[in-house]
Amino acid sequence: MHNKEAERMNGYNALLQVVGTPIGNLQDVSPRVMEALREAEVVACEDTRRCGQLYKLLAIKTPKLVSFYKEVEHRRVEALVVQLLEGTRMVLVSDAGMPGISDPGAVLVAAARAAGVRVEVIPGPCAATVAVAGSGFEGGFVMAGFLPRKGKERRARLEQLGACGETVVLYESPFRAKDTVADLLKAWGNRPAWLARELTKLHEEWVGPDLQGLADKLAGRGLKGECVLVIGKQ
Numbered sequence: 001m002h003n004k005e006a007e008r009m010n011g012y013n014a015l016l017q018v019v020g021t022p023i024g025n026l027q028d029v030s031p032r033v034m035e036a037l038r039e040a041e042v043v044a045c046e047d048t049r050r051c052g053q054l055y056k057l058l059a060i061k062t063p064k065l066v067s068f069y070k071e072v073e074h075r076r077v078e079a080l081v082v083q084l085l086e087g088t089r090m091v092l093v094s095d096a097g098m099p100g101i102s103d104p105g106a107v108l109v110a111a112a113r114a115a116g117v118r119v120e121v122i123p124g125p126c127a128a129t130v131a132v133a134g135s136g137f138e139g140g141f142v143m144a145g146f147l148p149r150k151g152k153e154r155r156a157r158l159e160q161l162g163a164c165g166e167t168v169v170l171y172e173s174p175f176r177a178k179d180t181v182a183d184l185l186k187a188w189g190n191r192p193a194w195l196a197r198e199l200t201k202l203h204e205e206w207v208g209p210d211l212q213g214l215a216d217k218l219a220g221r222g223l224k225g226e227c228v229l230v231i232g233k234q
């Protein structure tokens with residue numbers, strides 16, 4: 001086996017590459033990401049159109065794209081693992097950021113590992129870690145992703161997260177961010193907090209520095225774009 005190929009397989013017969021893709025800024029594609037995307041024979045992706053667009057923007061030839069979104073992942077996983085075991089060069093991506101982080105991916109990674117496939121993660125940006133790094137909050141954090149939308153489940157999750165004693169990271173839609181800030185204020189009282197909007201993009205914006213400040217600044221304002229909330233410890 002050629003040296004590079006032997007290194008890539010690292011003693012395994014099959015390899016799944018889990019690849020992080022930009023969350024807005026195309027320049028965040030690293031040479032390793034580029035190489036994995038270029039050399040893939042099959043890409044398991046959330047949305048074939050979005051993935052095709054990424055290939056177009058990167059000016060590389062699009063390989064076979066297999067749609068692998070939440071509703072079909074359990075149905076598609078077996079066939080993908082068979083392909084991996086047959087030696088197909090396969091990459092897993094989501095629409096943006098790291099697969100498996102509030103995105104599909106874990107099901108294929110777990111199945112691949114169970115079948116003895118090597119899993120290699122080629123890191124890219126992740127909105128949660130970008131937001132924590134820009135928050136100035138020290139120590140650990142809980143990456144909570146999306147809150148349950150309403151009711152008992154939402155209240156219970158808020159109570160649990162509020163008591164965890166760590167910085168909490170939430171993904172939120174711009175249309176619900178104001179309501180979520182209001183719910184957080186009500187459940188937790190005022191805490192240091194930032195809303196990070198459109199990270200890595202032209203109109204990146206940070207609104208803070210605490211929940212009350214956020215509520216005041218967002219009042220009467222329509223929000224657009226993608227948002228992460230980082231709420232510090234009391």
Ligand code: SAM
Binds near residue numbers: 024094097100125
């Ligand atoms: N896998 C992705 C990651 O690694 O960050 C997250 C996917 S999740 C379905 C999408 C959510 O991530 C958005 O609703 C938003 O909360 C957050 N997000 C993604 N890109 C973002 C960006 N450029 N700026 C702020 N938040 C972003």
